[in-house]
Amino acid sequence: MKFACVCQSGLGTSFMVQMNIQSILEEAGVNIDDFELEHMDVGSATSDAADYFFVESTLVSALPNIPEEKIIPLNSIIDKEIAREGVYKVLDENGIEHQ
Amino acid sequence: MNGFLNFVVSVTTTPALLVGLIAMLGLILQKKAATVVIQGSIKTFAGFLVLTGGAGILVTSLNPFATMFQHVFNAKGVVPSNEAVVALALVKYGTPAALIMIVGFIVNVLLARFTRFKYIFLTGQAMLYVSTMAAVVLISAGLGNGWLTILLGGIFEGTLLTVTPALTQRYMRKITGNDGVAMGHTGNMGYALSGWLGEKFGNRNPEKSTEKLNIPKSLGFLRDSTVSISLVMMVVYIILALIAGPHFVESAALSAGTNYIVYAITQAGTFAAGFVVVLQGVRMILSEIIPAFQGIAKKLVPNSKPALDVPIVFPYAPNAVLIGFFVSFVVGIVSMLIMLGLGTTVIIPGVVGIFFCGGAAGVYGNAFGGVRGAIIGSIANGLVLAWGPLLILPALGSFGANAASTFADSDYIVSGGLLGVMGKAGSATLIIFILAFLVVVLITSALLNRRDKLNAK
Numbered sequence: 332m333k334f335a336c337v338c339q340s341g342l343g344t345s346f347m348v349q350m351n352i353q354s355i356l357e358e359a360g361v362n363i364d365d366f367e368l369e370h371m372d373v374g375s376a377t378s379d380a381a382d383y384f385f386v387e388s389t390l391v392s393a394l395p396n397i398p399e400e401k402i403i404p405l406n407s408i409i410d411k412e413i414a415r416e417g418v419y420k421v422l423d424e425n426g427i428e429h430q
Numbered sequence: 431m432n433g434f435l436n437f438v439v440s441v442t443t444t445p446a447l448l449v450g451l452i453a454m455l456g457l458i459l460q461k462k463a464a465t466v467v468i469q470g471s472i473k474t475f476a477g478f479l480v481l482t483g484g485a486g487i488l489v490t491s492l493n494p495f496a497t498m499f500q501h502v503f504n505a506k507g508v509v510p511s512n513e514a515v516v517a518l519a520l521v522k523y524g525t526p527a528a529l530i531m532i533v534g535f536i537v538n539v540l541l542a543r544f545t546r547f548k549y550i551f552l553t554g555q556a557m558l559y560v561s562t563m564a565a566v567v568l569i570s571a572g573l574g575n576g577w578l579t580i581l582l583g584g585i586f587e588g589t590l591l592t593v594t595p596a597l598t599q600r601y602m603r604k605i606t607g608n609d610g611v612a613m614g615h616t617g618n619m620g621y622a623l624s625g626w627l628g629e630k631f632g633n634r635n636p637e638k639s640t641e642k643l644n645i646p647k648s649l650g651f652l653r654d655s656t657v658s659i660s661l662v663m664m665v666v667y668i669i670l671a672l673i674a675g676p677h678f679v680e681s682a683a684l685s686a687g688t689n690y691i692v693y694a695i696t697q698a699g700t701f702a703a704g705f706v707v708v709l710q711g712v713r714m715i716l717s718e719i720i721p722a723f724q725g726i727a728k729k730l731v732p733n734s735k736p737a738l739d740v741p742i743v744f745p746y747a748p749n750a751v752l753i754g755f756f757v758s759f760v761v762g763i764v765s766m767l768i769m770l771g772l773g774t775t776v777i778i779p780g781v782v783g784i785f786f787c788g789g790a791a792g793v794y795g796n797a798f799g800g801v802r803g804a805i806i807g808s809i810a811n812g813l814v815l816a817w818g819p820l821l822i823l824p825a826l827g828s829f830g831a832n833a834a835s836t837f838a839d840s841d842y843i844v845s846g847g848l849l850g851v852m853g854k855a856g857s858a859t860l861i862i863f864i865l866a867f868l869v870v871v872l873i874t875s876a877l878l879n880r881r882d883k884l885n886a887k
Contacts, residue, residue, distance in 0.1 A: 339653055340782070341709060342716070343553040343614075343739025350721060370717075372709060374656030387741065389748045393653045409611050409742050 445524025477714025533584020570827025571853025614737025624807025632799015754792020825850020
C-alpha cells in the first residue's frame with residue numbers, strides 16, 4: 332500500500348508528515364515492508380501516484396483530480412495524533428490489524 | 431600513489447558523490463540494513479545529478495529572459511528564487527556547501543544543548559540553501575574553498591538557524607496556541623517584523639481577525655506552485671516579448687523563427703519545468719540525510735523544540751495567507767516599476783518566495799493585529815522581499831553578477847547582505863564578524879537565563 336504526503340512544494344512539511352507516519356506505522360506493529368511512503372508537491376500528485384494522500388485540509392481544494400476517498404485531510408499538519416487517526420482509519424478500512 | 435590521491439580528491443570535490451557518502455554515513459549510523467544503505471546512498475547521489483540537470487533547464491529559460499530584458503529596459507532583470515539560485519550555485523559550490531551543512535548541523539545541536547535556544551532546525555532545504563549561500567559569499571570574499579570557509583560557514587549557518595526561530599516564538603505561541611513547535615524557515619526576520627508591526631498598529635479585537643472574512647475558496651488552485659509559477663512567468667514573459675517585438679525575439683540568437691508569443695510561453699513553461707526538476711532533486715538529496723539528523727538531535731538534546739517549515743502556520747489562518755500573498759505581490763510589482771524608473775537592477779517579483787514569505791507574514795501580522803495588522807505587516811515584509819535582493823547581489827560576487835536569479839527570503843537577504851559588507855572590508859573583518867555573532871548569541875543566552883533566575887526569586 333502506498334501513502335503519499337503532499338504539501339505545496341513537497342519539501343519540508345510533507346516530509347515531516349511522512350516521518351510521522353513512518354513512526355506511527357512502526358508503533359502500530361504492522362509489517363512496514365507492506366507500506367511505501369513518499370512525499371511530493373501538489374503539482375506532482377496524480378491519482379495513480381499513491382493509494383492514499385495525506386494532505387493538510389486547506390490544500391484539498393488544490394487537488395481536484397484526486398478522488399475524495401483517497402484523500403486523508405489533516406486539520407493540523409504538526410499534530411502526530413491527527414495523522415495517527417488518519418492512518419488507523421486507513422488500516423481499519425483495509426482490514427489490517429494494528430495495535 | 432598520485433593516482434590514488436587524485437581519486438580521493440576527485441571524490442570529495444564531486445558534490446554528487448560527496449552527498450551520497452554523507453547519506454551513506456547517516457544510514458550506517460542509524461544501523462539500517464545493507465540494502466537500505468545502498469538504496470539510500472544511490473538515490474541521494476542520483477538526486478544531486480537530477481538537481482544539476484534541473485539547474486540546466488532553468489538556465490535555458492533564464493538566459494533568453496535576461497537577453498530580452500536587457501534589450502527592452504537597458505537594465506538587468508533578476509528573478510528571486512531560492513530554488514533556482516541554489517541549483518545554479520550548487521553546480522560550482524556543491525562540495526563546500528554540503529560540508530558546511532554538516533558543520534552547521536553540529537553547531538545547531540551544540541547550541542541547542544548548551545544554550546536556552548532549544549530549537550533544532552529541521553527544514554532540510556533551508557539548511558541546504560543557507561549553506562550554499564554561505565559558501566558563495568565566503569568564497570567570493572576570498573576565504574578560499576578549504577576548511578576555513580567550511581568551518582566559518584558552518585558556524586554561521588548553525589548559529590543563524592538556532593536563533594532565528596527565537597525571533598518569532600512569541601507569535602508562534604499565539605498562532606498555534608502552544609510552545610511546542612517553532613518556525614524553521616528563512617523568513618523569520620520578516621515574520622517577526624510583521625508580527626511586531628501587527629501588534630503595534632493592528633486591531634486586537636478578535637472580531638477583526640482575517641479569519642472572520644469571507645474569501646472565495648476558488649483561489650486554492652494558486653497553491654499549486656507549478657501552476658502559479660507558469661502563470662506569473664507567462665504574463666511577465668509575454669509582456670516582455672510584446673515590448674521587445676517579433677523582430678528581436680524571432681532573431682537567430684533567440685527563437686530562431688518560432689513565433690515570439692509561442693516562444694515566450696514555452697520559455698515560461700520551461701522555467702516551471704526546471705523548478706519541478708530541481709524540487710525533485712532536493713527532495714531526493716534530503717530524504718536520507720534529514721532523518722539521520724533528526725534521530726541524532728533527538729538523542730542528544732532533551733527538551734528540544736523542532737523548528738519546522740513555513741506552511742505549518744498556514745492552516746491557522748488561511749485567509750491571512752491569501753491577503754499576505756496579494757499584498758506582497760502588489761508591493762513587488764510597484765517596487766519593480768520604481769526600480770525601472772530609477773535604472774537600478776530590476777527585481778521581478780518571485781512568485782514562490784512571495785507566496786510562502788508573504789503568506790506567512792500575513793499570518794504573523796494577523797496574530798495580534800487582525801486584518802489591519804496582516805496588511806501592515808505584509809506591506810513591510812513585502813518591501814523587504816522587493817528591495818532586499820538588491821542588497822544581497824553584490825555579496826554573491828562574480829556569481830551574483832552573472833546569475834539571472836537570486837535569493838528571496840528575508841533571512842538570506844539580511845544575513846547574506848551583512849556578510850557581503852563585512853567581506854568587502856577584508857577577510858579578517860568577516861572572520862571576526864562571524865565569531866562575534868556566535869559570541870553575542872552565547873552571551874544573550876546567558877544574560878536571559880540570569881534574568882529568568884532573578885525573576886524566579
